[in-house]
Amino acid sequence: MHKITLIPGDGIGPEITKSIREIIEAAGVEVNWEIVNAGAGVMDEYGTPLPEVVLDSIKKNKVALKGPITTPVGSGFRSVNVAIRQKLDLYVNLRPARILKGAPTKFENLDVVIFRENTEGLYVGIEHNVGDDAAESIKIITRKASERIVRAAFEYAKKNNRKKVTAVHKANILKLSDGLFKSVAEEVSKSYPEIEFDNKIVDNMCMQLVQYPENYDVLVMPNLYGDIVSDLCAGLIGGLGLTPGANLNDELAVFEAVHGSAPDIAGKNKANPIALLLSACMMLRHLDEEVAATNIEEAVEEILAEGEVLTGDLGGSATTTQLTAEIIAKVKAKEEKIA
Ligand code: NAI
Numbered sequence: 001m002h003k004i005t006l007i008p009g010d011g012i013g014p015e016i017t018k019s020i021r022e023i024i025e026a027a028g029v030e031v032n033w034e035i036v037n038a039g040a041g042v043m044d045e046y047g048t049p050l051p052e053v054v055l056d057s058i059k060k061n062k063v064a065l066k067g068p069i070t071t072p073v074g075s076g077f078r079s080v081n082v083a084i085r086q087k088l089d090l091y092v093n094l095r096p097a098r099i100l101k102g103a104p105t106k107f108e109n110l111d112v113v114i115f116r117e118n119t120e121g122l123y124v125g126i127e128h129n130v131g132d133d134a135a136e137s138i139k140i141i142t143r144k145a146s147e148r149i150v151r152a153a154f155e156y157a158k159k160n161n162r163k164k165v166t167a168v169h170k171a172n173i174l175k176l177s178d179g180l181f182k183s184v185a186e187e188v189s190k191s192y193p194e195i196e197f198d199n200k201i202v203d204n205m206c207m208q209l210v211q212y213p214e215n216y217d218v219l220v221m222p223n224l225y226g227d228i229v230s231d232l233c234a235g236l237i238g239g240l241g242l243t244p245g246a247n248l249n250d251e252l253a254v255f256e257a258v259h260g261s262a263p264d265i266a267g268k269n270k271a272n273p274i275a276l277l278l279s280a281c282m283m284l285r286h287l288d289e290e291v292a293a294t295n296i297e298e299a300v301e302e303i304l305a306e307g308e309v310l311t312g313d314l315g316g317s318a319t320t321t322q323l324t325a326e327i328i329a330k331v332k333a334k335e336e337k338i339a
Pocket of ligand 1: 012068071241257259261264271272273274311
């Protein structure tokens with residue numbers, strides 16, 4: 001029995017986390033979920049959108065599955081999603097983007113893994129007004145944070161038989177901050193002579209991913225570029241409904257999809273649970289539940305290839321409940337075959 005922290009989140013979060021719990025149960029993995037929540041919905045009770053009880057639960061259980069949490073735009077509290085990463089020093093944001101068989105995309109051959117630095121860059125949120133007509137935001141890049149994210153990318157490449165790591169930056173313009181990131185990446189790459197290394201300026205990287213995706217493998221980059229390039233890759237593989245992710249450090253792991261709380265479809269039984277489900281498969285592997293993870297992923301690929309039970313974002317008209325039921329039926333059929 002695994003004890004896992006579950007943060008349902010808000011918007012489509014409660015619907016999709018419910019679906020994921022049902023599918024994991026159907027896959028035969030026993031989980032004792034410790035449910036805690038964050039965001040606007042807990043402000044009245046705790047006086048903060050990120051209560052200590054959430055951070056304590058993750059620290060205790062070491063593994064969490066997290067639904068999306070809405071961030072007010074412009075004013076109001078800062079992102080709870082970013083705060084969880086910073087407070088727990090989850091320095092790796094790991095976001096694989098692979099075109100699954102049958103996924104609704106006209107692109108081919110994308111199979112990259114993004115390592116986004118998760119604790120600094122522009123996301124430190126240091127901003128101030130300069131008089132009435134200007135504002136300044138400060139971007140922080142340190143040797144320590146750059147080195148550990150680049151090392152994590154190389155270690156991942158080594159362990160997963162990936163051939164190449166590309167460091168992504170804008171060091172031609174941001175000569176000091178991105179210049180430091182680039183030079184640290186070059187230094188770290190020397191410890192991994194068996195893995196090819198190159199670097200790309202972020203705007204060129206975006207074009208290259210669209211035109212020549214087969215040339216790229218593991219990508220490592222500062223926080224903001226990682227955020228943007230992961231949505232670009234989500235678009236290339238068939239949408240945010242298919243893109244999983246994880247926030248990691250050497251001790252803790254918080255699994256969450258790349259997408260947000262999708263307020264436009266929240267509560268309508270329209271959300272696609274697959275992105276969070278694929279994040280949950282990464283979690284199952286992290287917990288050595290390889291068979292369950294593979295069964296679920298295969299079920300998802302079969303459903304995409306059949307193209308009959310798909311949610312609106314994938315070009316179908318199925319509800320979250322119908323897609324969940326279809327995944328469960330396929331997962332159960334696989335288990336019966338094994339038994
Ligand atoms: P979003 O990812 O929530 O939605 C963008 C578009 O994709 C919308 O049209 C939405 O309906 C669609 N979409 C996203 N996930 C989907 C799914 N699973 N199934 C079907 N369609 C899906 O991005 P948006 O609108 O920029 O952000 C909404 C809120 O989410 C904001 O408050 C934002 O700050 C927050 N957010 C939270 C994140 C997190 O919890 N880690 C990550 C990104 C955004």
